[in-house]
Amino acid sequence: MCGIIGCIGRGGDTKETLLAGLKNLEYRGYDSAGIAFGGETVTVEKREGELENLRRQLETTEAFDGSLGIGHTRWSTHGPPSDRNSHPHMDEAGRVAVVHNGIIENYQALRDELRVEGVEFTSDTDSEVVPHLIARQLDAGKPPEEAFTAAVERLDGSYALAAVVEGEHAIFTARNDSPLVIGVDGDATFVASDVPAFLEYTRDVVYLENGEYAVLRPGNWTVFDGASPVEKVVKTVEWSPEQTGKSGYDHFMLKEIHEQPTALRQCLRGRVDEFGGRFSVDELDELERPDAVQFVACGTSYHAALYAAELLRDAGVPAQAYLASEYALGPAPITPDTLVVGVTQSGETADTLSALREASVRGARTLALTNVVGSTAARECDHALYIRAGPEIGVAATKTFSSQLVALNVLVERLTAATGVEQTRSLISALRELPEQVQQVLDDSKAADVVDEFGDGNAFFFIGRGLDFPVALEGALKFKEITYEHAEGFAAGELKHGPLALVTENTPVFAVVTGDDERAQKTIGNVKEVESRGAPVIAVTDGQSDVERYADAVLEIPRTTARTAAMLANVQLQLVAYHTAYELDRTIDKPRNLAKSVTVE
Template sequence: MCGIIGYTGTDGAVGDVLLTGLEGLEYRGYDSAGVAIADESLAVHKREGEVAALEAALPDTGLGGTAGIGHTRWSTHGPPTDANAHPHTDCAESVAVVHNGIIENYQTLRADLEAGGHEFTSETDTEVIPHLIETALATGASPEAAFREAVSQLEGSYAVAAVFPGSETVYAARHESPLVLGIGDDGHYLASDVPAFIEYTDRVVYLEDGQFARVNPSGIVVTDAQGAVVETAVEQIAWDPEDAGKAGYDHYMLKEINEQPQALRQCLRERVSELDGTVTIDELAALEPTGPVQFVACGTSYHAALYGARFLRAQGVPAQCFLASEYTVDQLPVGEETLVVGVTQSGETADTMSALRAANRVGATTLALTNTVGSSAARECDHVMYIRAGPEISVAATKTFASQQVALAMLAATLAGETPTALCERLRALPDQVQQVLDMSNARAVAEAYEASDAYFFIGRGYNAPVALEGALKMKEITYKHAEGFAAGELKHGPLALVGEQTPVFAMVTGDASASKTLGNIKEVEARDAPVVAVTDSPAVVGQYADHVLEVPSAGPRLTPVLANVQLQLVAYWVANRLGRSIDKPRNLAKSVTVE
């Protein structure tokens, strides 16, 4: 949640860099935005709304200075208002601060500060930080010492950055909330995520929990909590800046749906061999699982994990799936023989990280399945498998879900120790089949037919059940319409009471043993006058039972659901488009959920 950008340089580009960075981070939060520029004094500008509202409010003379910080907010403490927007300052405007995360002891800190005469102007937890810094400065502490003293009093999760008037240095620290540093030719950067500065540099340093950074035009210094300098590794990001652009599409979501064939090719590259029918994941060569597998995940990643757990069980590997926020190691059989797999697109999801850390504490082997190189999950787990989907900017996940499905299919083969040759062939054929769906889909016409519906139901069995859940989630996220997903057999155990002529039912009917049962469920909803949209690889058979058909190629019972999901993504997109929704920035949501 929320996005931080910081820059310090001598090229006079502070304002441009901060605004470009905020635009690149807006998928992390867009309730309000603001910047603080450090010159001889602090210049703070912030506005409720998207980054465009901030830009419109900036002075015509531009933003000067050699150091600055910016923030785009996803509200936790207090509604989106100008006053609650970051950056926040102290009473004397001797420091400006931006913050991601939640300060759990802020109420106690605020009460103590108010008792000492400090006046607060916002409802946020963040505002305690500049006042703590002000208190330390009053004792004669240097800016860096005051910053460290303030951070030492915080409890909870945080990524914090601060600037001081008359200084060209940005100070930063992190604990359970991401910060990455960028090394440029004319200046240096810090941000919550790489897209904030990928236009300027691809050389990065990932800050670890408990570390502090001092960033100025001459360089970057990373220290530990005691102030000792820490040696850091500089990594190179493999993204092209154009990967994070819209490339002519109206929305990032549509672009990323259409990038799925390439994303799957990247995921499969050098991992699947049709010649000898094997899956080889080099980064998991040292993984030697001996016991059951437990998946922990949230949201879209949880639906992928449900799919992966079923895949593993079919390969003979005991597997369970848990919502990360509900995962408790003291109530589950978790030990040294357990492999706990955290499925997380960003590698920073707070609930998933909490579950993985708990698993680490009890001695389980942990594996991160993520899209983000250098993320917290990748660094803290015993093993990591990257899904290689490339940057995904739209809040609604599309290409990362498909890549997770395919990566989990390969993981299942790896853990089982064998791969049917037919599965390898079907995996390699999948990108072209996704392209076929994209080229031939009639999802736009289906969206036009049902855009005015009261609600949408999605049903499927077996490997299609997680896809039904994901289809409903996409519809909810970007259309703001009521949608629910069910295992098809559960429809008659309660939800059928909600079905009527204004409730289209999207039924996944693909070539497996459960198809005939799902057809029975279709007949049940038809008897209640509900329109049916069948997503199927057997249109000649299934079409006679449906009002509309979304056809997909056959990829076998385990992989055809990957193709079915593409059709559901397109339906959700076109319904939202016709309703005029903010597709890439759906209300109340953010891309990277870094609070529990």
């Protein structure tokens, strides 16, 4: 999940361009950072820790600059965070510098082979084999471009690579199962793991496909598939540089929580006809009716998938949500009439891509529900539905989860309409009102007060039933991600089957109770169970079920449909997690051990 940035043609601004790009990529990793300049000589500087450590070091390093360079911010896989494990990595003679995102699966065999040849490694990483392989090809007399491609051919696994070679005014890049995108700005060219790295300079991009490599030279770039040049289409992304700033908020996460009303409007725009009482999804015009739907996803996206699967089952369509990491190794039975939906914010999640590819090989139709136009999932699937949330920089997903839920409602209505289930005007009206209701929750939330009173617990439980259950799971995940406190989400009815043994007076329980149906009343019964054990109860409710009479505190949401009530409850739980982490002085946007786009399995 590391971040890569490279640029050529920026002249004397190269160093600041690389540092700015790395700053914009810190959500992909922040264990260490480094940059290398190419050209007549290759120079490298790298430091453990956050980017500021590298910047301070560069201020004391004389004559460290150049007209082309590559940079890297690391999320550790092989070897702990340290200066020596930081990227870029070099060969022994200092002729080649390489940055890498992904995992080289055959690195140990390559490392053993190179050791036999006399190579002494200076890091614990799998990535270090790459510059040594390139150097061996240079020693054999191959020109730099051929040396690079010959080295890449030796690699098994996932990789996005960028390399510079002494005496060569070029950046060499290659991609396999880890994202790489080229940015084009006149004489300047960029390469990065993600568009925000260079968004302040250009919005014109070219996406590399698996197996392709590219050579960036001053004023031009060429993409190859094997030995043959490939004609690539330059696309313009819609995101603006302003969208990737904090806009005065203390943290990206808080900004993105408050951006949810706008994100939801963007998601719905052009897809909901309130007067006609129907949903219109141009991207899915050619999607035929499935006999069954399987969702594959990870983390937050898996919770969104659980929500959507329940909606489809309620509508009479067989549906199931699977953890993508499990599905890829043992897929469920599928037929040509099965639709497999990959829910992935980035469109680059390695486990989800593997699951989608396995489903495709087995004959299923595939659909990517993602935030990133041109992402790998969007390009590889038969269909793509974009959530249109805009860039999300905070590692803990907030507005993308809410937008996923809305987009999944649109997808469900599209699929169930095809099977003869009537769409309801009440849902359309509720979705139209949702952005304004989210804003109401943001304006009126008492989450900070709840945290002041109950934030010192030694464990935190989140419970719910039906559509509130995935929201409870997501509330617990968000809480543990950024507070580092123990939190668990449960189906409310499961408390008495084990978890109740953990409940004490120091275990605040957040109970999501919406509506006043049988599920709500049964959840109130579960609230009474924990109340009788002395646990404080915080009810997240629309006030229809009277659960507040049994609660120690209440987080209110507006009254609406069951589908959208769950989404509103989610916003309250996001705020609970944020305010708790803020009080604990956590690094909210960059939680320890985590990264935004999980591109390794």
